[in-house]
Amino acid sequence: MIKGNFPVQKFEQLNTPFYYYDMELLQTTLDTIKKATENKPIHIHYAVKANANPRILKEIATRGFGADCVSGNEILAALENGFPPDKIVFAGVGKSDREIQIGLDNNIFCFNAESIPELEVLNTHAAAKGKTAKVALRINPNIDAHTHKYITTGLTENKFGISRQHLPQTLKVINASPNLRLIGIHLHIGSQITDPQTFEDLCVKINELREWFGAQGIPLPVINAGGGLGINYRHPNHIPIAGFESHFRLFEKNLPLQEGQTLHFEPGRSIVAPCGTLITRVLFVKEGLRKKFLIVDAGMTDLIRPALYQAFHHIENITSDREPEPYDVAGPICESSDVFAEQIHLNNSTRGDLIAIRSAGAYGEIMASRYNCRDLPLSHFSDRL
Numbered sequence: 265m266i267k268g269n270f271p272v273q274k275f276e277q278l279n280t281p282f283y284y285y286d287m288e289l290l291q292t293t294l295d296t297i298k299k300a301t302e303n304k305p306i307h308i309h310y311a312v313k314a315n316a317n318p319r320i321l322k323e324i325a326t327r328g329f330g331a332d333c334v335s336g337n338e339i340l341a342a343l344e345n346g347f348p349p350d351k352i353v354f355a356g357v358g359k360s361d362r363e364i365q366i367g368l369d370n371n372i373f374c375f376n377a378e379s380i381p382e383l384e385v386l387n388t389h390a391a392a393k394g395k396t397a398k399v400a401l402r403i404n405p406n407i408d409a410h411t412h413k414y415i416t417t418g419l420t421e422n423k424f425g426i427s428r429q430h431l432p433q434t435l436k437v438i439n440a441s442p443n444l445r446l447i448g449i450h451l452h453i454g455s456q457i458t459d460p461q462t463f464e465d466l467c468v469k470i471n472e473l474r475e476w477f478g479a480q481g482i483p484l485p486v487i488n489a490g491g492g493l494g495i496n497y498r499h500p501n502h503i504p505i506a507g508f509e510s511h512f513r514l515f516e517k518n519l520p521l522q523e524g525q526t527l528h529f530e531p532g533r534s535i536v537a538p539c540g541t542l543i544t545r546v547l548f549v550k551e552g553l554r555k556k557f558l559i560v561d562a563g564m565t566d567l568i569r570p571a572l573y574q575a576f577h578h579i580e581n582i583t584s585d586r587e588p589e590p591y592d593v594a595g596p597i598c599e600s601s602d603v604f605a606e607q608i609h610l611n612n613s614t615r616g617d618l619i620a621i622r623s624a625g626a627y628g629e630i631m632a633s634r635y636n637c638r639d640l641p642l643s644h645f646s647d648r649l
């Protein structure tokens with residue numbers, strides 16, 4: 265079986281489970297994005313929710329990218345790790361008063377507002393501070409992202425964004441709010457989107473919206489198309505970098521920018537998923553009646569994606585060269601959903617072998633929990649082992 269290139273000798277010295285980040289891959293990914301956006305009116309705001317490990321944040325910030333935050337604490341983490349406030353956007357359906365104040369106090373670039381009551385509260389807080397809050401309206405375009413239903417956000421039935429029908433009323437509220445300044449629109453329709461047609465559909469909606477705002481005499485300097493670019497979970501060794509170039513080209517082709525307009529993206533998964541691997545050790549090889557279970561020391565508390573979204577992660581035994589056999593790979597948590605994969609082929613495994621669960625850099629470490637009073641997973645970096 266083809267395996268990733270891991271410093272196995274060094275791993276042998278470390279306590280498991282841990283996240284291992286390939287910093288060279290992260291750097292190459294960031295270089296790819298930089299090159300694809302150079303000299304273009306494209307702005308990248310990394311979606312901090314995907315991975316807020318300080319080392320990862322610092323690495324991304326040093327490239328001059330901005331941050332997309334969905335909580336006050338994410339804004340603080342972004343600032344602490346080098347993201348400039350004027351490149352921070354703040355989305356979320358439920359911004360608390362404290363969080364709005366964090367945004368205002370730090371003069372962030374823009375609030376991606378998701379409802380009329382939010383706009384009213386934001387205006388009140390901005391007025392109290394004698395500030396003007398810049399706002400992009402997050403619009404729910406009713407587009408099916410054809411991804412898992414838990415990570416679809418752009419359908420009418422989802423809680424996110426303002427629907428098209430409510431825009432006239434929303435504009436009235438903005439016009440009556442002297443401390444708000446409308447600078448653009450924001451649309452994020454879901455995550456792990458692999459069909460380019462979905463993004464073409466998004467462009468059609470954005471064009472329609474732009475025309476509608478134009479007809480009201482409202483310019484939109486900021487067009488924010490959100491995140492969502494999918495990665496290839498099946499082939500982490502062959503396709504380690506997401507299709508950024510074609511993604512940006514698709515938007516350039518389908519969404520010609522007007523004078524003074526900038527296009528903003530909020531990629532999370534596509535930047536950090538491939539560089540992260542969850543390394544875990546085989547505790548027991550357990551014979552079931554009909555199959556063999558590899559019981560490993562990582563569980564759904566370390567990586568919840570398979571349990572929560574039935575997500576696929578490529579798994580390898582990185583210490584065995586023996587003939588492959590079918591296994592169910594399961595963790596130690598007291599939940600039947602604590603299974604990473606069923607009936608996958610892994611090199612014949614024994615107690616103590618190291619197992620790599622790939623493409624886990626996004627929504628892995630950050631979603632870890634302490635359920636069963638477990639320790640949070642550690643993290644190690646390829647350039648500091």
Ligand code: LLP
Pocket residue numbers: 311313314332355415417452454455456490491492493530531532533534569573626627
């Ligand atoms: N912008 C907004 C407003 C978002 O809600 C998200 C993700 C992103 C950007 C980044 O999307 P990305 O480029 O990562 O697809 N925990 C789930 C994914 C949840 C995504 C939530 N929003 C998972 O593990 O698949």
